[in-house]
Amino acid sequence: MYKDFFHLREYPFNTTPDPQFLYFSRQHRVALDLLQYGIRARKGFIVITGEIGTGKTTLCRALLNTLDAGTRTALILNPMLSDAQILRVICDEFRLQPARTTKKDLYDTLNAFLLRELAANHNVALIVDEAQNLKPRVLEQIRLLSNLETEKEKLLQIIFVGQPELRALLNRPDLRQLRQRIALHHHIGPLEPDEIGAYIHHRLRVAGEPGRLQWSADAIQLIAQHTHGLPRVINILCDAVLLAAYVAETYHIEPSLVELAIRECGLTPLAPAELPAA
């Protein structure tokens, strides 16, 4: 709707996890570096946690785009699976077709695949998004896969990505064997106040905005205050801001427009208990 008015190639503030829009905040840079390092150095288990809407799924997709052909990956986006199903889904993701599908067959097939990839000097990574939803039995099943190793290195790098509840889940006493194996952990907090303007401008640039839009510092500050640096909320608000600017036929984003958009989106400041942990 407002795309033509602002001369945009695409909508800049969609809430889909499109990795081409990824802005490297300090937190996202560290998380991506850590994932790349963990896979390359075959560190075994890696955990990435983050508040809702902080870019975890976007980061997983960006990671896949950065890995070279020498890395085999499986990305599981919906982990609401049973322990019997998870091995099958992992085999499917690696395009393996075991002759039979008993647990043992699936496990043996994966093991043979991992040894083949090791011989070819390939890295293999399993990425599980929304891992806070994994049932403890499924986590245990995945832990068993981490036993596939040589004397020197892990054959499979396992990356769990999830909301803060994942930390609590991994702290369960019955999962301590798994917890002990976690080599790297990073928590993605919200964007820092000084990153919010850069984030907004980055997404606009990727969407092809030719530089006509002018955002006042006060407008950005108001966005920061009402979104607490949560990227998904920033996107929802900025989309409404652009719509309001389109209706007002202006390229100048002032606090009054942001206030209008805040009301349109029904955004209310979060209660202290709801504030994201940094």
Ligand SMILES: Nc1ncnc2c1ncn2[C@@H]1O[C@H](COP(=O)(O)OP(=O)(O)OP(=O)(O)O)[C@@H](O)[C@H]1O
């Ligand atoms: N660093 C970033 N750069 C650009 N866009 C981002 C960034 N972080 C998040 N976003 C955008 O915010 C929105 C929400 O991101 P995403 O779905 O990846 O979050 P999430 O952490 O996986 O959320 P959930 O906890 O609900 O699974 C998406 O539109 C995404 O593109």
Ligand SMILES: [Mg+2]
């Ligand atoms: Mg997600």
